[in-house]
Every structure is written in C-alpha cells, then in structure tokens.
Amino acid sequence: MTRALRVVGAERPEAVFAALREALTGTGGAVVPRATPSGRTDEPWPGTAESVPQNVALVIETSGSTGVPKRVALSADALLASAAASAGALGGQGQWLLALPAHYVAGAQVLVRSLAAGTEPVFYGSGHFDAERFAASAGALSDDLRYTSLVPVQLARLVEAAENGSRSVAAVLRRFDGILVGGQALNPELRGRAEQLGARIVSTYGSSETAGGCVYDGVPIGTTVVRESAGQLEISGSVLAEGYLGDPERTAAAFRDDDGVRWYRTGDLGEVSTDGRVTVYGRSDNVIISGGEKVLLDAVERLVQAVPGFGHAVVVGVQDPEWGHVPVVVTDGGAAASLRQLRELVAERLGRAAAPARIVEVDQLPRLASGKPDRVAVAEVARRQGA
CATH class of the missing domain: 3.30.300.30 (ANL, C-terminal domain)
Incomplete structure (x- = not known):
C-alpha cells in the first residue's frame, strides 16, 4: 500500500504540525516540509501521481555533498520511537518551544515530540533569531516540563545576552528542563558558560537518517546502538530511516544489513568506548x-x-x-x-x-x-x- 505526498511550507510551522498529526495517525499524506512556499510551480518533485510506502510519514529534504538532494523517508514508527527515546532520556514528556526551521529534522522532531506528548508547541516564528524574542516566546510555555532544541549559534546568542545583563533571557535559560543542542559540535567553553547560568544543556548527535538526535551527551538513547567500523561510526535501532526516495544506489551505500541487523553508515569519524560512550571526531569527508x-x-x-x-x-x-x-x-x-x-x-x-x-x-x-x-x-x- 502507498500514500500520497503532501508538501507544506515550512514557514508555516503550525500547518506542518497539523499535517504531521494526520500523517502519524494514518489519516493524511506523508509530509514534505519545504523551506519555500508550497505553492511554487517550478519545483519538479513530487509529481501529482507520486506516492510513498504507507508506513512513511515524513520526508526530509537535505542537500547532498554532490549537489544532488537527498530525500530521507522516515516511518511513523521511527519518528515515534525517537520521541519516546528522547522523553525517556530527558525525564518525561513535556511542552516544546520550536525555534528551528520545520523543514530540518530537529525542527520536525520538536513537533513530533509534542504530538507524542499531547502538548501544544509554542512557535518562535520566522526571521532572525533574537534572544529577547526567544525569551518572550518561552514565557508562553505552561507545562510542568519545558524543552527546546537549538543549534550552537542560537545558544551562544542567548548566553551572550544573559551575560550582558538581560534578566529575562537569564531567567528563561533556567526555566527549561532540557535544552537540546545539536546540528554541529558544541563548544565545551560555550556549554560551560550556559551551565554557569543555570541552563540544563544536552548535547545531541544524529541526523535525518536517524530521525534526529539519537545520542545524548555521548550516550545512545532508546534502542539505538552505535559501533565503530574502520574508524567510522555506524548506527542501528528503531529510529533508522527507510532510505532515500528514488535513490536505491545511495540507499544501498548508506544502509546495510549485518547478520539480520540494519546499520546506517554515518560518514563520521569517531570511536565507541568499552562502556558504550560515543565520541565524534568529525566528518570523514x-x-x-x-x-x-x-x-x-x-x-x-x-x-x-x-x-x-x-x-x-x-x-x-x-x-x-x-x-x-x-x-x-x-x-x-x-x-x-x-x-x-x-x-x-x-x-x-x-x-x-x-x-x-x-x-x-x-x-x-x-x-x-x-x-x-x-x-x-x-x-x-x-x-x-x-x-
């Protein structure tokens, strides 16, 4: 069985949230959040007749290193497994502030976690990231447990604002029960400054192919397993993507079966200690x-x-x-x-x-x-x- 593809403009995160709700419950098409308005007519994909397997709920479009875009197909099971693993690692489900673009997997996962928790996310909105505006948005959070997901440059702006005397930003940093920081390596010095202000920082590692962050502070979460193979990291578990739509060769190169276990080749250099802790050194390319x-x-x-x-x-x-x-x-x-x-x-x-x-x-x-x-x-x- 198959289902239709539904393109939603990522500049309307509320619409992406509603579409994901339908996709995860099986009542709507698989969601393709896109950075440009969904009304564009010069985008050749997807065509009106294109569809995906019934289990696919979300397609994340990413730019490949060769310039050929990757379309990562994520099942409802993988997305919900990731949300459950995150809640388990953070200490419970809660309410989220979305401050990342909805067409990136980290942004989409904020919405999925909100749906899994049964809470309404707060939307920062579009435009340049501003620390005071972020603090005002965070003021709308009302759940007992409060979370957000950021990239390092956003955290740096919040820390700088708090250090420069913004009481509202300093207070907001302390209000979150968890601030996930991913997308690139988190500078230890920046993390230390944030924690000095009372922020609860969690450094995450993952990608679109793993439904977002699947390693928190060096520890795999949920059913995720990470191993080292010839100096590069490979990941298995219930969060893995189905593959790349329309690109069987790239899918075969990135995903492989080993004794009945499916593994994703990350392309990242790193090592795994005897107690399972993961250290990432950087991209092999x-x-x-x-x-x-x-x-x-x-x-x-x-x-x-x-x-x-x-x-x-x-x-x-x-x-x-x-x-x-x-x-x-x-x-x-x-x-x-x-x-x-x-x-x-x-x-x-x-x-x-x-x-x-x-x-x-x-x-x-x-x-x-x-x-x-x-x-x-x-x-x-x-x-x-x-x-």
Whole structure:
C-alpha cells in the first residue's frame, strides 16, 4: 500500500504540525516540509501521481555533498520511537518551544515530540533569531516540563545576552528542563558558560537518517546502538530511516544489513568506548591533505573555537601551491589571539600540518537557514581572501 505526498511550507510551522498529526495517525499524506512556499510551480518533485510506502510519514529534504538532494523517508514508527527515546532520556514528556526551521529534522522532531506528548508547541516564528524574542516566546510555555532544541549559534546568542545583563533571557535559560543542542559540535567553553547560568544543556548527535538526535551527551538513547567500523561510526535501532526516495544506489551505500541487523553508515569519524560512550571526531569527508599529511578540519576547528574570540570560527581547507591544501580560520569575532599563537596551539596538539595558514576576519559568517555555517560559502570567502 502507498500514500500520497503532501508538501507544506515550512514557514508555516503550525500547518506542518497539523499535517504531521494526520500523517502519524494514518489519516493524511506523508509530509514534505519545504523551506519555500508550497505553492511554487517550478519545483519538479513530487509529481501529482507520486506516492510513498504507507508506513512513511515524513520526508526530509537535505542537500547532498554532490549537489544532488537527498530525500530521507522516515516511518511513523521511527519518528515515534525517537520521541519516546528522547522523553525517556530527558525525564518525561513535556511542552516544546520550536525555534528551528520545520523543514530540518530537529525542527520536525520538536513537533513530533509534542504530538507524542499531547502538548501544544509554542512557535518562535520566522526571521532572525533574537534572544529577547526567544525569551518572550518561552514565557508562553505552561507545562510542568519545558524543552527546546537549538543549534550552537542560537545558544551562544542567548548566553551572550544573559551575560550582558538581560534578566529575562537569564531567567528563561533556567526555566527549561532540557535544552537540546545539536546540528554541529558544541563548544565545551560555550556549554560551560550556559551551565554557569543555570541552563540544563544536552548535547545531541544524529541526523535525518536517524530521525534526529539519537545520542545524548555521548550516550545512545532508546534502542539505538552505535559501533565503530574502520574508524567510522555506524548506527542501528528503531529510529533508522527507510532510505532515500528514488535513490536505491545511495540507499544501498548508506544502509546495510549485518547478520539480520540494519546499520546506517554515518560518514563520521569517531570511536565507541568499552562502556558504550560515543565520541565524534568529525566528518570523514571534511579532511584535507596538507604537505602529504591528513588533517581533520573538524579537530582543528574545535581547538580554535576554544580560544577566546574564536567561539564562532569556522576552519576550511583552501588550495595552496606549496602544500596542496592548508587550513584557514574564518571568524566574525574580534580575533583575540594572533596567527602565531593559533599555529603554535594547533601544531602542539595536532601536528604542524594542521596549523592554520591564515586568519580571515569577516563582518558576518555566511549561515544556512538552520543556523549552521554555510561551509561552501565560507570556503569561497577564504579562497578569495587568499587570492
């Protein structure tokens, strides 16, 4: 059996919420939240006759590294299993504030968790993220347990506002029973500052293919199991996606069966300790060869972000006539350390090849709608600055 696809404009999260309610109960089509208005006529997919298997409730569209979009098909069972695992890890179901775009899996899962809990979410709305506006939105939460999901740049703005004297933001940070932070690595220094203000921070790891975060503070939640295979992380459990719509080759490359257990190849470098704790080092494709040595840019970025003034910095690889590629630091903060200091720090921890070649200061880092850095645009800025 199959069901129809239903495109809903993500700028209307209330409509996405209503559509998900119908999809999860089997009374409506599978939801495709889209960043552009659903009335667009130049989007070729889905066609009017296209459908998906009956168990698919949500399709998340993501941009692939090759430029070919991925359409991740998530079943109702996977979505609800993820919501149940999250509630178990957080200490109970509650009311959520949606401050992320509804077409990203983390945003959609805020809505799914609300449906599973039987609570009405509070919608931050569209537009630039503002700490005071967030605090005002959080004031509408009335349930005993209150949660939200953010990306690191949003948390940073809240922390900065509270540290700069905003009593309303400081109070709101303490009101949440859990603030999930994911989408990219959370700087330990930022986490520490947030916790000093009384915030209950939970660092999450996951992707659209795992129905969102499935590892909380390094610990797999629910039925999730994480293992290391040839240095890369693989995930199994009830939260896995069905695959990629219309792309059997990509599905076969990312998902595999091993002795009757289905595993998802994350593409992330990491390790799993003997007690099951997961450490993520970074993307296996975010690596450069500099002077014949492999450099993991995510590792360089974590070190750089720990330096005062570089909390939002992004490290990208840029072609170099002598070394092949070199790391370059791009930051929109007032650089509090010199290039020499950064190079010495990184070289001591990661080796000479990983030492940044230069620092590029910009007024504002290019970002995606989710709040994550737009690494393609950042790399282009770094390339032009070095030309």
